[in-house]
Amino acid sequence: MLLVSHLSKHFHDQPVLRDISLRLAEGEVLAVLGRSGCGKTTLLKILAGLETPDTGTLTLHGQDLLPVPPNERQMVYLYQEPLLFPHLSVFENVAFGLRIRKVKEVEIKRQVTDLLAELELSEHAQKAPHQLSGGQRQRVSFGRALIIRPRLLLLDEPFGNLDAQTRTAMQELFGRVSRQHGITSIFVTHDSREALTVGSRLGYLERGVLTSFATVAEFIQDPRTNIAAELSFWENIQRTANPTPTPPQKGGALVLESKNLEN
Numbered sequence: 001m002l003l004v005s006h007l008s009k010h011f012h013d014q015p016v017l018r019d020i021s022l023r024l025a026e027g028e029v030l031a032v033l034g035r036s037g038c039g040k041t042t043l044l045k046i047l048a049g050l051e052t053p054d055t056g057t058l059t060l061h062g063q064d065l066l067p068v069p070p071n072e073r074q075m076v077y078l079y080q081e082p083l084l085f086p087h088l089s090v091f092e093n094v095a096f097g098l099r100i101r102k103v104k105e106v107e108i109k110r111q112v113t114d115l116l117a118e119l120e121l122s123e124h125a126q127k128a129p130h131q132l133s134g135g136q137r138q139r140v141s142f143g144r145a146l147i148i149r150p151r152l153l154l155l156d157e158p159f160g161n162l163d164a165q166t167r168t169a170m171q172e173l174f175g176r177v178s179r180q181h182g183i184t185s186i187f188v189t190h191d192s193r194e195a196l197t198v199g200s201r202l203g204y205l206e207r208g209v210l211t212s213f214a215t216v217a218e219f220i221q222d223p224r225t226n227i228a229a230e231l232s233f234w235e236n237i238q239r240t241a242n243p244t245p246t247p248p249q250k251g252g253a254l255v256l257e258s259k260n261l262e263n
């Protein structure tokens with residue numbers, strides 16, 4: 001369980017996070033939607049230990065995180081550019097976290113092979129990162145994170161550089177694999193559709209203030225998410241493209257209608 005209480009952060013005299021509190025149970029994915037500059041990255045950096053808050057507390061499974069250095073927090077922070085070792089194969093990139101933990105060779109082979117299959121990367125196992133597409137590199141980076149079973153996965157617009165179709169496929173894959181592995185994560189995004197696809201919990205960050213939504217319906221109806229406006233835009237387009245055919249009417253009915261109008 002992650003507990004964030006009354007977290008605030010200023011840069012110089014600019015408030016960037018204001019009194020943020022949240023609670024995330026194990027296995028939940030909190031999707032945080034927000035526009036550019038709202039403080040999403042700063043929130044993730046504080047969780048990862050890369051920035052310190054001015055005020056507030058952070059606990060993970062009851063442990064106070066603030067004194068814990070980033071490399072001991074057992075979190076992984078993924079962002080748009082996948083960080084891979086260029087000289088290692090896909091297999092060895094994913095295996096890396098197990099090798100430094102001195103896991104036995106036979107176990108490494110089993111875990112990495114299984115995970116590569118889940119991430120649809122088996123046929124690319126021996127390739128170097130430069131021989132992969134952007135979506136494949138991002139899947140390797142996800143595999144590197146999953147293999148060490150992080151206590152918290154932090155994702156900062158991880159699919160932002162991918163084309164729309166690859167992005168949709170990655171969102172589905174992320175949702176499926178993180179559910180299977182029971183990974184607790186915070187996923188920040190500009191894209192409301194992405195938030196709805198990946199999030200089991202939903203939040204909106206605006207000028208450093210986090211709103212948490214109890215239901216998907218609340219999220220959809222909040223005008224800041226822009227979803228209701230977008231739905232009505234598509235409905236209008238559909239109506240224009242496929243106007244409802246006027247039901248065939250008898251002359252009498254039409255006459256009656258025009259009479260009524262005249263009255």
Ligand SMILES: Nc1ncnc2c1ncn2[C@@H]1O[C@H](COP(=O)(O)OP(=O)(O)OP(=O)(O)O)[C@@H](O)[C@H]1O
Pocket residue numbers: 011012016034035036037038039040041042043
């Ligand atoms: N190290 C820093 N020093 C000073 N100001 C900073 C620093 N880091 C971030 N900021 C400011 O804090 C605000 C929030 O930045 P942050 O990177 O958290 O935004 P974001 O929501 O992730 O935006 P984007 O989606 O564009 O990356 C911005 O106005 C930014 O200029």
